[in-house]
Amino acid sequence: MPRTLLRASGLTRRFGGVVALDDVSLDLREGEVHAVIGTNGAGKSTLINVLSGEISASAGSVELLGYDVTRLSQPSRALAGLGRSYQRSTIFPELTAMENCRLAAQAALQRPWAFWSAARACAFTAARAWRALERVGLRDEMDVLAGQLSHGKKRQLEIALCLSTAPQVLLLDEPMAGMGAEETERMLSLLEELKADHAVLLVEHDVDAVFRIADRVTVMVDGAAIASDVPERVRANPEVQRAYLGHGQEP
Amino acid sequence: MRRALKIAPAILSLVGFGICPLFADAYALDLLSKTFVLAIFALSLELLVGQTGLVSLGHGAFMALGAYASAAMLRTSDPRSFLLVMIAAMAAAGAYALPVAALSLRVRGMYFIMVTLAFAQLVYYVFHDTKIADGSDGTYLGAAPRISLGGAPLFDVTRSLPFYVVSLTVLIAVWVFLALLARSRFGSALAGIRINEQRMRAAGFQTTSYKVAAFVLAGMIAGLAGFLKASKDGYVNPALASWHQSGAVLVMIVFGGVGRLAGAVTGAFAFVFLEELYKSEALFGGAAKRWQLMFGLTIIAGVLLLPKGLVGLPDRLRRLARERAKVHA
Numbered sequence: 069m070p071r072t073l074l075r076a077s078g079l080t081r082r083f084g085g086v087v088a089l090d091d092v093s094l095d096l097r098e099g100e101v102h103a104v105i106g107t108n109g110a111g112k113s114t115l116i117n118v119l120s121g122e123i124s125a126s127a128g129s130v131e132l133l134g135y136d137v138t139r140l141s142q143p144s145r146a147l148a149g150l151g152r153s154y155q156r157s158t159i160f161p162e163l164t165a166m167e168n169c170r171l172a173a174q175a176a177l178q179r180p181w182a183f184w185s186a187a188r189a190c191a192f193t194a195a196r197a198w199r200a201l202e203r204v205g206l207r208d209e210m211d212v213l214a215g216q217l218s219h220g221k222k223r224q225l226e227i228a229l230c231l232s233t234a235p236q237v238l239l240l241d242e243p244m245a246g247m248g249a250e251e252t253e254r255m256l257s258l259l260e261e262l263k264a265d266h267a268v269l270l271v272e273h274d275v276d277a278v279f280r281i282a283d284r285v286t287v288m289v290d291g292a293a294i295a296s297d298v299p300e301r302v303r304a305n306p307e308v309q310r311a312y313l314g315h316g317q318e319p
Numbered sequence: 320m321r322r323a324l325k326i327a328p329a330i331l332s333l334v335g336f337g338i339c340p341l342f343a344d345a346y347a348l349d350l351l352s353k354t355f356v357l358a359i360f361a362l363s364l365e366l367l368v369g370q371t372g373l374v375s376l377g378h379g380a381f382m383a384l385g386a387y388a389s390a391a392m393l394r395t396s397d398p399r400s401f402l403l404v405m406i407a408a409m410a411a412a413g414a415y416a417l418p419v420a421a422l423s424l425r426v427r428g429m430y431f432i433m434v435t436l437a438f439a440q441l442v443y444y445v446f447h448d449t450k451i452a453d454g455s456d457g458t459y460l461g462a463a464p465r466i467s468l469g470g471a472p473l474f475d476v477t478r479s480l481p482f483y484v485v486s487l488t489v490l491i492a493v494w495v496f497l498a499l500l501a502r503s504r505f506g507s508a509l510a511g512i513r514i515n516e517q518r519m520r521a522a523g524f525q526t527t528s529y530k531v532a533a534f535v536l537a538g539m540i541a542g543l544a545g546f547l548k549a550s551k552d553g554y555v556n557p558a559l560a561s562w563h564q565s566g567a568v569l570v571m572i573v574f575g576g577v578g579r580l581a582g583a584v585t586g587a588f589a590f591v592f593l594e595e596l597y598k599s600e601a602l603f604g605g606a607a608k609r610w611q612l613m614f615g616l617t618i619i620a621g622v623l624l625l626p627k628g629l630v631g632l633p634d635r636l637r638r639l640a641r642e643r644a645k646v647h648a
Contacts, residue, residue, distance in 0.1 A: 120521065146523035158521070160514045171511045175523035180505040180532065183496070187507040233522050 070097040073267040074119070074150070074237045079128035081118050081291075088114040090291040091128070096237060096267035101259055103270045103278040106288035112271040113155060115288070116239045119269070120152040121145045132237065147175065151235030155242045155271075157222040158229075161215030165206050165225055168214050169197035172232035200231040203261075205254060220251040227258070238262065239269045244277060256281055279303065287311070329581070336487055345479040349551075350591065352479070355486040356547045358587035359493050361571050363540035365583035366497060368572060370506065371533045372513030376432045377419075377439030379564035381412040381538040384442065385545025386555040387452055388412070390460050398465040401476065401485075405464070405546050412542025413535050415442070420534035424527055439565055446557040457556025464550050482551050489547060490584075493540060497580055509533055574621050576628025585629045593617055 074096040081089035089111045096102050104112050117123045119130055121142035129138040137145050146152075160168045167188075173196035174187065188194070201210050204224040209217060214225055227243055243259075244252045252274070259281055262268060272278050278285065279299050286296040287308045295305045302308055340348060364378045388411035392404045423434040445451065452458040463477045466485070474481040500506045511519045512526050519526050549555050558564065567590070575586020597603060597610035597617075606613070625631055 122517075122521070141525070142520045143523045143525045146521060152521055154517075154521075158515060158518045160511060160518065162514055163510075171507055172518070172522040174504055174507060175519075178504060178508070178524070180508065180529065183500045183503045183505060185504070186502045187504045188502070190504070229518065229522070 070099045072097050073133055074269075075131040076115075076119060077129050077131075079115070079118055079130070080126045081114055081123065082126045087291050089118060089125075092288070092291075092293045093128075094286055094293065094296060096269055098236075098265070098267050099263055100283040101263050101268045101270055101281055102284045102286065103272055103282035104286045104288060105272065105275060105278055110288040111291035112288055113241055114291070116152060116241050116269070116271060120150055120239055122152075143175075146233060146235070149236040150239070151230040151233055151237065152239040153226045153230045153241055153243055155245060157219075157226045159214045159222060159225055161213065163214060164211050165201060165214055165217065165228070166197055166210040168225060169200045169228050169232040170194060172229045173197045173200070173234075175233050196234060197232050200228040203231060204228040204258060220247050223247055223251070223255075227255075231262075235266070237267045237269070239271075241271050242273060243270070244272060244274055252277065333491070340480055340483060348479040348483045350595070352483045352486045352551065354588055354591045355483075355490045356544050356551070357568075357571070357591065358584045359486075359490050359547065360541055360544035361568055361575070361583035361587045362490075362493055362497055362580060363537045363544065364568050365572050365577070365580060366500075366533060366540070367537040368569070369578040369580075369582070370501060370513065371509045371530060373424075373530060373534065374432055374569070375435040375534075375537075376562065376565050376569065377435035377437070378537070378541055378568055379562070380419075380439035380442040380560045381416055381541035382545035382548070382564070383446065383555070383557070383560035384412045384415050385409065385542025386549035386559050387446065387545075388542070389464070389546045389549040390452060390458055390555045393460045393462050393464065396461045398462040398472075401464040401466045401550075403464075404550075405543065408546035408549075409539040409542045412545065413539040416535045416538025417531070419538075420531040424530050424534070436562060436565070439560055439562060443557055443560040443562075446560060452555065455557060457554055457558075459554045460549060463553070476550055477553060486547055486551075489543065493543070494580060494584070501580070505529070505532070570618060572628075574618055574628060576625075576630035578627075579630050582628045582630045589621075589629055 072095045077093050079089055079092045080087065092115060094102065104115060106112050118125050121140060125138065129136055131137065132145060132148055132150055137148060140148070160171065163171065170188065170193050173193040177190065177192055201207055204227050206221060206224050206228060209221060214222065217225060223243060223246070227240070230238060244255050247255065256277060259268060259270065270278070270282065282299055284297065285299050285302040286293050287302060288294070289311045294311060295302050295308050336351070339351065360382055364375065367373045367375055385408035388408045389404050392399055392407050419435070419438045423431055423438065426434060447455050463475060466473045466476060476482050476485055508519065508524055508529050511524070512529055516526050545559065571586035571590050572583045574589060575584065576582025593614055594610065597613045598607050600607040621629070625635065627634070
């Protein structure tokens with residue numbers, strides 16, 4: 069049985085009268101890609117926001133590497149090993165790709181009082197940044213300003229930023245959004261590679277890609293998880309077919 | 320070569336200011352010293368606005384607190400050590416900056432500007448309307464801070480040449496410190512917060528702590544400027560904390576070029592130069608009485624024509640020249 073790195077229990081988030089997240093429980097295990105699918109507004113991004121601590125939960129708990137982190141802030145959870153990517157690229161456009169990753173890597177070794185030592189001279193952060201760029205395939209673009217990268221490359225940089233902090237749990241919010249076929253293939257093989265030593269939560273619209281790569285699939289409808297299982301059984305689940313896959317009425 | 324070109328203006332001005340006392344009279348030295356102090360004040364705000372992306376409209380309060388703390392330390396005619404008074408002034412400004420930062424950083428953008436303004440007005444009215452330091456008239460210092468060597472006073476810092484040397488030294492020290500800070504991990508993190516705070520939090524930075532630290536540091540350096548000003552002038556008054564002062568320094572760094580330390584210093588020099596220029600009756604005759612009108616128009620023109628400030632001018636000219644060359648080719 070692989071280790072459970074992240075466990076959410078009964079997560080609920082209300083915005084006024086709207087229940088954006090309704091009693092969702094899920095486990096992320098090392099060596100697995102756990103995909104979350106659902107229509108727009110089903111609560112997928114809210115789930116990532118609550119798990120990462122960007123917004124607080126109205127009820128329920130989050131356990132990271134066996135510790136209860138429900139009351140910890142987003143930066144604390146990040147330092148504890150949680151990395152997230154955003155659906156809209158959240159990068160530093162005025163800095164080079166390398167500097168983007170170096171800055172993210174710096175989170176692990178902040179030393180803010182050391183005003184005499186140059187940030188760029190730090191071998192530890194530079195090495196981490198370089199590895200992250202190499203992993204996503206941006207090695208040749210390391211000196212390009214992030215704002216000048218193509219859309220696909222910005223998406224890759226988004227993942228690299230996430231990897232620069234060396235997290236154990238990855239929460240990826242539609243990493244393939246707007247990518248071409250070739251870039252999507254590349255991202256899928258990267259995910260395949262990453263899952264060996266990470267637990268990956270993948271929110272994705274592209275259902276074909278999801279069923280190819282995911283080890284487990286959770287289906288969300290109106291903030292609630294209506295099914296959570298291995299892909300074959302989720303695909304066969306009549307409730308899922310009716311609610312989401314849209315071909316449950318076949319004769 | 321590129322690097323040499325980049326630091327050339329700084330080296331040249333250093334040499335220039337170094338030889339200035341050889342031929343400048345007391346009036347010119349005093350004017351330059353006043354500008355150095357203003358430049359230190361502008362640099363402190365640049366740390367906040369340019370490096371961290373926090374626009375404060377209450378920065379004058381910290382300068383005033385530094386000045387008033389100096390006056391309190393030098394109330395009687397016993398001279399006190401320059402270093403001791405300086406530290407007290409910076410501590411006083413920092414002590415006020417900490418709660419102000421903690422409270423005002425709970426809000427963002429326009430609200431942040433308004434809250435910083437409110438806290439500065441608080442300082443202004445406390446000094447203006449209470450008897451703490453003789454109310455609206457302000458108060459005189461009983462003595463000047465003393466720089467001594469082995470018990471014997473070295474020189475009188477209120478005199479033109481010594482103060483010129485001291486203020487120039489402090490300006491260089493502050494500039495070097497802020498330049499080091501900008502390339503350090505702390506400076507990188509501030510830049511990251513300015514560009515994309517959300518990503519910084521996601522990476523694991525407690526961004527609020529960083530912003531509070533930057534705010535307190537900026538307040539302390541403004542307090543240092545206030546200390547120098549009080550030492551030279553020999554008196555303090557509530558106008559130091561007025562919003563005019565806070566507004567002027569903000570315009571100064573925008574005019575000089577926000578985002579670069581040289582911009583803050585250039586802005587301070589441009590301000591003093593323009594004021595002297597337009598006040599000159601020899602050049603403008605009767606219009607010199609209404610110098611603020613021309614001054615204001617110049618600032619507006621500068622901000623409109625030079626989006627990157629005065630320090631962005633060489634780059635802009637180079638680009639224009641290149642485009643012209645392309646058209647002719």
